[in-house]
Amino acid sequence: MPAIFSSATLGLLPSPLISGLPYPEVFAGLYFGFVLAVALFSLATAMIWRDDTSIPWFSMTCIAAVLWLFVWQGRYPGEPDVQVRLMPMLGVLFLLLLIRYGQLALGLAQQLPKLDTFLRALMGFLLALVALSWFAPTWGLRLLAPSALLACAALLGGSCLRLRQRYWLGTIEALGMTLMFIGLAPNALSWLGVMLSQPPGFWMNLFQLCSGAAITVFGLGIVSSLNRSRLERVQELDLAVTNQRMALNRASIDHVTRLPDFKLFCDQLQKRLTDAQSGQERLAVVSISLPTFRALRHGVGSRGADAGMAEIALRLRQGINSGDLLSPTGRDGFVLVTPVHPTGDLLDLRGRCASLRRDLGSPLANAGGVMLNSDFGVALYPEHGADVELLLRRSDEALYDAERAGIGEIGIFKPESQQQSHQDMRLAKQLQQALLGDELVLYYQPMLGLDHGELRGAEALIRWQRDGVLVPPGEFIPVAEACGLIVPLGEWVMQRACQQISEWETRGLVLPYISVNVSAHQFRNVQFLKQVDRIINTYPHARSRLMLEITETMVLDDVDRTAKLLQQLLDRGVFAAVDDFGVGYSSLNYLRKLPLRAVKIDRSFLQGIPNEADAVSVIGSIIALGQDLGLQVVAEGVETVEQQLFLAQRGVTSGQGFLFSRPLPAEDFEKWASRLPQARATA
Secondary structure, eight states, X not given: OOOSOOHHHHSSOSSOSXXXXXXXXXXXXXXXXXXXXXXXXXXXXXXHOOSOTHHHHHHHHHHHXXXXXXXXXTOOOSOHHHHHHHHHHHHHHHHHHHHHHHHHHHTHHHHOHHHHHHHHHHHHHHHXXXXXXXXXXXXXXXXXXXXXXXXXXXXXHHHHHHHHTTOTHXXXXXXXXXXXXXXXXXXXXXHXXXXXXXXXXXHHHHHHHHHHHHHXXXXXXXXXXXHHHHHHHHHHHXXXXXXXXXXXXXXXXXXXXXXBOHHHHHXXXXXXXXXXXXXXXXXXXXXXXXXXXXXXXXXXHHHHHHHHHHHHHHHHHHHSOTTOEEEEOTTSEEEEEEEOOTTSOOHHHHHHHXXXXXXXXXXXXXXXXXXXXXXXXXXXXXXXXXXXXXXXXXXXXXXXHHXXXXXXXXXXXXXXXXXXXXXXXXXXXXXXXXXXXXXXXXXXXXXXXXXXXXXXXXXXXXXXEETTEEEOHHHHHHHHHHHTOHHHHHHHHHHHHHHHHHHHHHTTOOOSOEEEEXXXXXXXXXXXXXXXXXXXXXXXXXXXSEEEEEEHHHHHHOHHHHHHHHHHHHHTTOEEEEEEETSSOOOHHHHHHSOOSEEEEOGGGXXXXXXXXXXXXXXXXXXXXXXHTTOEEEEEOOOSHHHHHHHHHTTOOEEESTTTOOOEEHHHHHHHHHTSTTTTSOO
């Protein structure tokens, strides 16, 4: 077969680019037939199975690959000049289709929006390159070379990131993109005019083999995806059949879990209570919460979260008896009604709850393999109530007690829990009066440099002086969150801290910053930015000395919204830090997106250092993660000199803890700080 690209034509290589076929005719025919068969198969699949939008693009990618290689090998029956122009044009077309398939298969628009935006920009450049390739094929090939390598590298990186997010298709996409990159790399160098050890035909042979292997891998991924979708559909059909047997109205079915919605559940429970009263039956109303599921919603995405919730509902249905009632409550919980032993023995009920907890704790196949914790709260009929509302409320109270006791507990309603609720209501009323009556004060715990002991800042901590006695924050903060006082309480803390910054500065005590904890309710409040603006406008000296501390759970609720909000704060001069770092669902991906200044290592990680190897390894990894991202690393709970020396050697810049000082009132803090030689130096 004569060469169609030569040094005279392209000005790229001193010898023909392709001299005949790189392998025998029989092998070439089999290769083209295979790729064309894959294309036709995926095209037919796309027409039948329309849920996966990436399949048609995969089919067109295969067809473009066949056409491109046909023209490359001189099989196109047109004039050489047309073939010379078609080769880079078809190469660009193949690359465009490959990028679009990769975007859809990996879900980049939802999971990696920045990478998706970059690839869209690259596709716009390639569209312009199509026209250029017709009029200037030499430059078309030259520009196609780096574009192809850049696109494959970006898709390979996206595949690896999605794999870190436990997206099962990431493995297949990463393998396929690796093969494509290996095949394209030497050919791209040839298009740029680089002389390689082997003739161009050899490298084109390598590309055809690698692209064929990549297409095979992608095709297997599509087959696997279709099989998973089929299994999910089978599960959905099983749930639908179960619901039909229950003779439920379709409008009363939760669309995610395929279970009766809460309204229908309450109607069914009322009927069960009426039947139980006449038959002297004993029932248990069990509230089930999944405290870690909301934090994991970000990691698996909304579609994965819904699939995970459907899988959880299926496990619960399989773990309960046929006559039990089950319904979802909100987005992250369920409520179950089941008969219990009439004599008062609850061992069987506890055993069943423990079994359900084990079922829920195994990895979720439809949500990236995440594992969940669960809590259970139980109210009994007739001991704890005889109507629907009272039983549900008391099962929620038992669930609240179980959550406070620890993850994985099974709580039974106790009358004293109701007394505790009344006490919390009284405490909430007193707290509201304290907020208005200036009974609240701020204490300040200093943060020192671990190397030289200079004053780096302070953390503002709220205290409540009730009748001359300090009420522990662990007692009134949960009450404030439950009754809605946490938002005005948080605003008061920010305002008082900024006022203190200004007062200290007028007296010559200049702190680099004061950090303030921000609750999730306050951070999500739509008026949060206006509160910050109002405070920093009142106290302008505090504008660049205020640092807000947020938790990992708050970040993971909505990373994009959090990033936008933190950037708006940064534009105002207010910095942010992640508190209790390492305790939650830590992810390098979310830290990358956030405009943070520091991370604060939770005090629990300092226990055991420097003597325990496991503790040293864990905290070393956390410190390295923060440093690699260019963040200040602050250690909480430093209590011994050995801990201080260990952290300083690892590059931790600041620390706070009882080794240096307990939290102090403002006056005592000022006296304590005045004894430090660096206390009056501006940061």
